[in-house]
Amino acid sequence: MQAPTTATYLPHLAYDSVVFGFSGDQLKILIMEYHKTNWFALPGGFVRRDENLNDAARRGLRERTGLDEVYLEQFYTFGDTARFRPGVMEGILAANDISVASDHWLLDRFVTVAYYALIDYNTVVPRPDALSDSINWYALDELPPLLFDHEEIVQRALVTLRENLGKKLVGMNLLPPLFTMKELQRVYEAILGEKLHRSSFQRKMLASGLLERREKRLSGKAHKAPYQYRFLSKANP
Amino acid sequence: MQAPTTATYLPHLAYDSVVFGFSGDQLKILIMEYHKTNWFALPGGFVRRDENLNDAARRGLRERTGLDEVYLEQFYTFGDTARFRPGVMEGILAANDISVASDHWLLDRFVTVAYYALIDYNTVVPRPDALSDSINWYALDELPPLLFDHEEIVQRALVTLRENLGKKLVGMNLLPPLFTMKELQRVYEAILGEKLHRSSFQRKMLASGLLERREKRLSGKAHKAPYQYRFLSKANP
DNA sequence: CCCCATTGTCGCAAGGTGAGACAATAATAC
DNA sequence: GTATTATTGTCTCACCTTGCGACAATGGGG
Numbered sequence: 001m002q003a004p005t006t007a008t009y010l011p012h013l014a015y016d017s018v019v020f021g022f023s024g025d026q027l028k029i030l031i032m033e034y035h036k037t038n039w040f041a042l043p044g045g046f047v048r049r050d051e052n053l054n055d056a057a058r059r060g061l062r063e064r065t066g067l068d069e070v071y072l073e074q075f076y077t078f079g080d081t082a083r084f085r086p087g088v089m090e091g092i093l094a095a096n097d098i099s100v101a102s103d104h105w106l107l108d109r110f111v112t113v114a115y116y117a118l119i120d121y122n123t124v125v126p127r128p129d130a131l132s133d134s135i136n137w138y139a140l141d142e143l144p145p146l147l148f149d150h151e152e153i154v155q156r157a158l159v160t161l162r163e164n165l166g167k168k169l170v171g172m173n174l175l176p177p178l179f180t181m182k183e184l185q186r187v188y189e190a191i192l193g194e195k196l197h198r199s200s201f202q203r204k205m206l207a208s209g210l211l212e213r214r215e216k217r218l219s220g221k222a223h224k225a226p227y228q229y230r231f232l233s234k235a236n237p
Numbered sequence: 238m239q240a241p242t243t244a245t246y247l248p249h250l251a252y253d254s255v256v257f258g259f260s261g262d263q264l265k266i267l268i269m270e271y272h273k274t275n276w277f278a279l280p281g282g283f284v285r286r287d288e289n290l291n292d293a294a295r296r297g298l299r300e301r302t303g304l305d306e307v308y309l310e311q312f313y314t315f316g317d318t319a320r321f322r323p324g325v326m327e328g329i330l331a332a333n334d335i336s337v338a339s340d341h342w343l344l345d346r347f348v349t350v351a352y353y354a355l356i357d358y359n360t361v362v363p364r365p366d367a368l369s370d371s372i373n374w375y376a377l378d379e380l381p382p383l384l385f386d387h388e389e390i391v392q393r394a395l396v397t398l399r400e401n402l403g404k405k406l407v408g409m410n411l412l413p414p415l416f417t418m419k420e421l422q423r424v425y426e427a428i429l430g431e432k433l434h435r436s437s438f439q440r441k442m443l444a445s446g447l448l449e450r451r452e453k454r455l456s457g458k459a460h461k462a463p464y465q466y467r468f469l470s471k472a473n474p
Numbered sequence: 475c476c477c478c479a480t481t482g483t484c485g486c487a488a489g490g491t492g493a494g495a496c497a498a499t500a501a502t503a504c
Numbered sequence: 505g506t507a508t509t510a511t512t513g514t515c516t517c518a519c520c521t522t523g524c525g526a527c528a529a530t531g532g533g534g
Contacts, residue, residue: 010249013348053316053348077314077350079290111250111290113314113348167400181512200491202513207490216500223511224499418481437522439482444521453531460480461530 003098003106009046011105014112015057016044016150017072018157019065021121021137022174027190029154030064030126031143032135036095039088041147042154043135044112057115064135066125071118071173075160076153077111083149084109096131116157118173158191165191169208172231178214180226181205240335240343246283248342251349252294253281253387254309255394256302258358258374259411264427266391267301267363268380269372273332276325278384279391280372281349294352301372303362308355308410312397313390316348320386333368353394355410395428402428406445409468415451417463418442 019030032043043064047056054074062068086107093100100106126135138144143154164170171187172179185201205211214228256267269280280301284293291311299305323344330337337343363372375381380391401407408424409416422438442448448466455462 010346010348012247013249047316047348049346050318052318053314056316074314077290077311079284079293079350081287081289109247109286111247111284111350113316163404197492197494198512199493199514204491218500220501221511222501222509224513225501226512434523434525435481436483436524441522455531457532458480459478459532461482462532463481 003093003100003104004046006105008048010049012108012110013047014044014110015047015053015060016042016112016114016153017057017061017064018042018114018116018154019061020116020118020157020161020174021124022187022190023121023137025186025190026139028121028137028139029143030124030135031138031146032064032128032132034092034095035131035133037091039092039147040144042150053113057113061117063129064127065119066127067119067123071170072115073117073160073164074113074115076156077113078149078153079111080149081109083112085148088147092131112153114153114157116161118161118170120174120176122176161191169210172210178228178230180217180228182226184229240330240337240341241283243342245285247286249345249347250284251281251347252284252290252297253279253349253351253390254294254298255279255351255353255391256298257353257355257394257398257411258361259424259427260358260374262423262427263376265358265374265376266380267361267372268375268383269301269365269369271329271332272368272370274328276329276384277381279387290350294350298354300366301364302356303364304356304360308407309352310354310397310401311350311352313393314348314350315386315390317386318346320349321346322385325384329368349390351390351394353398355398355407357411357413359413398428406447409447415465415467417454417465419463421466 017030021028021030030043031040033040043060045056045060047053051059054072057074058068058072061070061072089106093106121137126137128135140154140158143151145151146154161170165188171184171191174187175183181202184205185196185198188201189196210232211229212232214230216225217228218225254267258265258267267280268277270277280297282293282297284290288296291309294311295305295309298307298309326343330343358374363374365372377391377395380388382388383391398407402425408421408428411424412420418439421442422433422435425438426433447469449469451465451467453462454465
């Protein structure tokens with residue numbers, strides 16, 4: 001296999017994405033496993049020379065998930081020299097039969113711009129890329145050890161998500177188009193890591209003016225059927 | 238003069254700082270003027286190969302202001318290809334009698350990590366660097382036209398500052414060690430761009446628990462002398 | 475010595491939030 | 505067909521915060 005060249009990509013610069021999904025009352029993220037190394041990391045990539053930084057992150061997300069119109073937001077750029085671990089990248093390349101010179105740009109220091117995305121878990125079919133065996137969902141408290149500083153990146157993504165949850169009411173981007181109030185509350189509880197009070201939550205959400213109430217559903221549960229809601233303006237940041 | 242080389246710096250990567258100060262009831266920022274070009278821009282610089290990204294921004298701030306222990310926070314990374322304007326950097330270099338090849342890294346695309354700083358206006362003695370004639374304070378509504386996308390960077394810095402103002406009560410970093418409640422209110426009003434109610438503001442600030450009240454001052458004003466306050470924990474983000 | 479602008483504080487009304495209570499209801503059990 | 509049960513939509517109450525105005529205190533100017 002051929003190593004990417006600096007004719008196509010900007011050297012020293014990368015992006016990494018923390019892709020959040022919601023399933024089984026838990027917040028999960030996409031983690032990829034590098035070929036034959038048993039090493040796990042956030043999905044990321046490089047920036048083409050003729051490509052906007054934000055477009056690069058969006059392209060990477062599309063390649064990995066098939067999704068395009070998603071909530072995607074840049075939140076921090078990690079640039080410590082301690083991120084630099086030449087042995088790791090060397091191992092990844094070696095496992096894929098890519099040989100590079102010892103002064104190759106891939107083995108040099110990288111600054112990475114981190115993004116987080118919110119997507120509807122059910123619509124994603126994760127697709128491994130050329131270097132990875134798999135890309136799978138992991139609950140936040142069951143992550144495998146991650147390469148580089150990716151665990152710190154995940155933590156900071158979660159902090160940012162919590163802050164934006166109150167500010168922009170972004171929680172809905174993790175749900176399918178139609179959902180119940182209880183499902184929405186579960187999303188909020190998963191993100192914040194704490195139980196919320198049912199009636200206060202319902203009151204607040206309705207007051208936000210961002211929900212449109214639909215007809216009742218009659219799904220086979222043995223109790224009063226809840227309303228279903230839809231979001232007005234599933235827009236981007 | 239000698240152009241910086243990629244042996245020392247990472248190519249394609251820069252930082253820019255929006256340095257806020259408060260004077261005359263106005264929010265101001267530091268703008269530098271490039272030598273002999275009449276071009277204005279945010280103070281910024283490059284990242285050394287052996288230097289943490291955040292340390293680079295801090296170093297630049299120290300070189301320009303002489304200050305070290307300041308509130309400095311990264312807020313966004315600008316990476317559009319449209320930022321790239323080879324003619325501008327060429328002009329700056331030419332004005333300083335630096336000649337470079339047409340494929341020199343300084344003339345290529347740059348991604349810039351933007352920071353904002355909050356400093357005590359009175360303690361700063363702005364110092365121009367090798368490429369700049371001057372570095373001066375400008376009120377936000379009296380900025381000269383800025384190079385590249387620096388006006389957008391300023392706007393976004395202001396938005397971030399406003400958001401953090403409520404979240405972290407950072408306003409105090411713009412004041413000298415001792416200040417009155419009225420001065421603090423003026424800072425908040427300048428940042429938010431709106432009048433605040435005196436008694437509510439005072440109550441909120443006192444309730445935050447971050448202020449220590451000192452003895453009265455008797456400065457020669459013809460009215461009741463106000464208390465002075467000091468901040469507990471002028472810490473960094 | 476009186477005046478006046480400013481300051482510190484208090485009180486009230488309006489609005490938001492936590493917490494519990496109550497009736498409504500859809501499927502299941504009988 | 506009727507009772508049961510879990511869940512849902514809504515209401516109420518207490519509490520806290522916030523906007524807004526009022527009031528007394530006070531330090532220098534005239």
